Amino acid sequence: MGAFSLAITDAPSARRFGRHRGWIDELPWDDACLAGAADVARQAARAVWTRTAFSEYASAAAFAEITRALLAAGAPIDLTAAASAFQIDELVHAEVAARLTTALGGAVPLEVDLARLVRPPEVADPLLAAAELIVRTSCVGEALTVPMLGLSRRLAGSPLVDAAIARIAADESHHAQLGAWFLDWADPLLDDAARTHLGAVAGTALAAFAPLLAGGCTTSGLGVVACDAYDPVFRAAVERHVVAPLARRGIPIPAADLAVVGVPA
Amino acid sequence: MITTLLLLCAAPAAALADAPVPPPTPPPDKRASPALLELRRELSRTELAAARTQPRFRPLCDDRGYPLVGNVASKGTQTRPSEYCADVRTRLTPRTVREA
Numbered sequence: 001m002g003a004f005s006l007a008i009t010d011a012p013s014a015r016r017f018g019r020h021r022g023w024i025d026e027l028p029w030d031d032a033c034l035a036g037a038a039d040v041a042r043q044a045a046r047a048v049w050t051r052t053a054f055s056e057y058a059s060a061a062a063f064a065e066i067t068r069a070l071l072a073a074g075a076p077i078d079l080t081a082a083a084s085a086f087q088i089d090e091l092v093h094a095e096v097a098a099r100l101t102t103a104l105g106g107a108v109p110l111e112v113d114l115a116r117l118v119r120p121p122e123v124a125d126p127l128l129a130a131a132e133l134i135v136r137t138s139c140v141g142e143a144l145t146v147p148m149l150g151l152s153r154r155l156a157g158s159p160l161v162d163a164a165i166a167r168i169a170a171d172e173s174h175h176a177q178l179g180a181w182f183l184d185w186a187d188p189l190l191d192d193a194a195r196t197h198l199g200a201v202a203g204t205a206l207a208a209f210a211p212l213l214a215g216g217c218t219t220s221g222l223g224v225v226a227c228d229a230y231d232p233v234f235r236a237a238v239e240r241h242v243v244a245p246l247a248r249r250g251i252p253i254p255a256a257d258l259a260v261v262g263v264p265a
Numbered sequence: 266m267i268t269t270l271l272l273l274c275a276a277p278a279a280a281l282a283d284a285p286v287p288p289p290t291p292p293p294d295k296r297a298s299p300a301l302l303e304l305r306r307e308l309s310r311t312e313l314a315a316a317r318t319q320p321r322f323r324p325l326c327d328d329r330g331y332p333l334v335g336n337v338a339s340k341g342t343q344t345r346p347s348e349y350c351a352d353v354r355t356r357l358t359p360r361t362v363r364e365a
Contacts (some may be wrong), residue, residue, distance in 0.1 A: 005275075108275060117332060148339060
């Protein structure tokens with residue numbers, strides 16, 4: 001475990017990376033809403049954006065694992081290339097989250113284990129292992145990200161945060177779609193046992209979000225969402241963006257896992 | 266010469282600095298926030314070995330300690346992330362997917 005930090009160099013690799021991150025400099029960094037916000041609001045936003053920077057970093061690791069798994073499974077190269085490109089998107093998102101955190105007053109100390117960024121698949125079969133990673137990452141995590149970022153954007157109250165979230169959300173939409181792209185390609189290769197297994201994977205991933213639906217809350221703004229706004233949108237997102245698309249592909253999520261996040265089977 | 270710029274760290278004033286990062290200087294007590302003063306008091310009562318293992322903030326994680334995928338942690342809770350993790354572990358029985 002160690003404190004999370006991000007760094008960038010001015011080496012040629014940074015100039016290559018610059019092709020992907022140029023939009024960050026065009027965001028309205030002189031936004032007066034940040035300086036004018038109450039201390040308590042900025043404190044909450046610092047914590048949220050620090051966690052976001054790490055979530056994006058961990059998502060880059062997840063897409064790296066997916067890329068490796070798709071290569072091992074002999075998947076079509078367009079799917080593999082998409083997963084590979086998404087790694088870069090996530091690193092760009094990590095940078096913008098880090099810069100937002102700095103603009104808000106700095107990061108909170110976040111203890112992370114960089115050796116344990118991605119939960120490994122439970123199975124050895126290359127195709128099913130890739131499917132497991134994609135279901136957990138794209139069909140659950142990224143699929144929930146899109147509507148939750150939309151809510152966060154609507155409540156941001158800051159042109160800078162609004163613009164940053166808008167750009168991130170546009171990328172995350174594609175990241176979520178990788179799930180459908182992959183499952184539609186793999187459909188003839190997945191039997192009933194595989195679909196049941198993937199449903200359990202999705203259920204476990206979904207249930208892990210349950211603690212988000214508890215606890216006291218602050219007010220909304222600067223990327224932070226209050227409980228009364230968050231919980232109903234999250235549950236609706238689970239039904240619409242996770243349960244329904246997987247069900248259409250014959251992948252049922254166990255009722256017990258849905259119940260943990262308050263969603264009826 | 267390659268320069269490394271720090272994009273994110275827990276010392277706010279140092280982030281994004283072009284120059285070498287100086288060690289953070291704590292503010293005097295009369296300018297420190299009550300929360301910071303409380304942290305100082307807590308640390309002063311804790312031996313270094315224990316302080317090293319004391320969690321402050323941790324990412325949201327699943328029942329096995331892996332970070333949650335996606336960017337959904339926008340909720341402005343007043344609970345520390347480390348408490349989230351503890352809550353996950355107590356609410357969810359660790360299991361393999363095959364057992365689900």
